[in-house]
Amino acid sequence: MSTSTRVTTPFTAQSTAAEVVAGIDLTGRRVIVTGGASGIGVETARALAGVGAEVTLAVRNEEAGRRTAEDIIETTGNKQVLVAPLDLADQASVASFVAAWDGPLHILINNAGVMASPETRTPEGWELQFATNHLGHFALATGLHGALAGADGGRVVSVSSAAHLRSPVVFEDIHFRERPYEPWAAYGQSKTANVLFAVEATKRWADDGITVNALMPGGIRTNLQRYVTDEELERLRAQSGGGGVVWKTPEQGAATSVLVATSPLLDGVGGRYFEDCQEAGPNQPGTRTGVAPYALDPEAAERLWQVSVETLA
Template sequence: MTHTNRITTPFTGQSTAAEVLEGVDLRGRRAVVTGGASGIGVETARALAAAGAEVTIAVRDLDAGKRTAEDIAATTEGAAVLVAPLDLADRASVAAFAAAWEGPLHILVNNAGVMACPETRTPEGWELQFATNHLGHFALAVGLHPALAAAGGARVVSVSSSAHLRSPVVFDDIHFRERPYDPWLAYGQSKTANVLFAVEAARRWAGDGIAVNALMPGGIRTALQRHVTEEELERLRAQAGGGGITWKTVEQGAATSVLVAASPLLDGVSGRYFEDCQEAEPNREGTRRGVAAYALDPEAATLLWQVSADLLDL
């Protein structure tokens, strides 16, 4: 599914989150950023708070969350940053977060994630990257749907990755029960799921005025890569043709997230995939840019929604 009218903006891969939201007034809006205490999550929360939004950072590590909230408050005039516990791999934790939310929610940034970890399973037997990166965020968004619908014009942000180009969602063996576990294929599949979620949620929730888009933040060295050695990164760089990975700062890495979350340039835009502050072109084989056709496939998106709802008993 390709859109003929590709969305472009004056911003680039070098733009920072603060630049993207310069002059944008988010006073009276409420936002949730998952994984808001590390990496680009911190800068996403900071930029939204600086623009006037009340930001709740949803984190596993409450102490890290509190330190982040204090840091943002100390460096950002008038910032309102709250901290709440959320473990995306724990269904009870996700349900508790959604149940505790009161009032409208204008912006949900599904930012947290695990990358290329050793084979790990949740108590349900689910592969951890798919369970955290996709299923946890799916359950959270569905649980918060009434709050998003109540906001009028809410936005949901699904942080994906160019790693989605590594694998479609393998519906026959999502949890690597039949095939040997591969950390990068598992990560890639979960990131494709993040795009497919945006495609289907955009369709289902259009009538509620909820826009849902996915994005690739760019290559940023953060705690997300804690399972990735320098040797592995060198191997990936070589695979990508030497100069394949250009690193961004965290402020630049958060720019596309906040564009999708709050820029008036994207009013009415939904179900699309962005990178470097532009809607992505279709991927050309052999490159690490753009979006794979399978990640925007509406049939796969509908199937993933059904599979996810069944797994979670929603």
């Protein structure tokens, strides 16, 4: 497929995850969903389990993970729904998860995240949102590279956000050591990193048959917004022209993740950004849709990869 051809699909913003996977058979395919016990992670995992995949919920709260797994098993009849502990802000936890994984991995969905948290640092001194949303997932995906390469056409799904439009990766001060901390700028930067990761990983891993794409799930009220008040959300809505945020159900919010994970239309396609089940066009000034040019910039993507490797060394 030519890199200039934008991927279009028959699905829309209203499509659900179950509609997107209808007719796809994932029997024998192994999937990991980070943050699989809440929000769109649950519905992403449910849709994939519903078409036969073995799904591992990689979660911080194992009890919530077990409850979710039982619910998915009950609703899909698929008993291959597993739970494993993973704290993306803790590199030792990521390393343990990777070490415990055995055999091929067909689909990795980097879904977990923190949004607009108060200023918090990991023991290494890293800003929490960047550490969780980007560095944790970077360590996980690179750690599982061999397992993805061992699958036929491994796919990585990088759940980003329209919030990436708020900030590029500020390489001069990623961890807010010099500049004043601003929760949304920190979140936006981490979500830009999710797209840049897709660009560079696709380039580096193409020979292994691995593709990586990023996406914006849409506006969904979930536990992700635990640090965000209703007043703050309304303020953001007003800022985006009032009609900027159209709330989706979790089933609709999971649809683009599931599309990117499974659609035959994306065979061999990587380094792209999707929203509402379509590949997004460039962001137009004054709008909250589309992808920022800086998020697809190959030089920034390569630089972020190097910085990430050095940070985790």
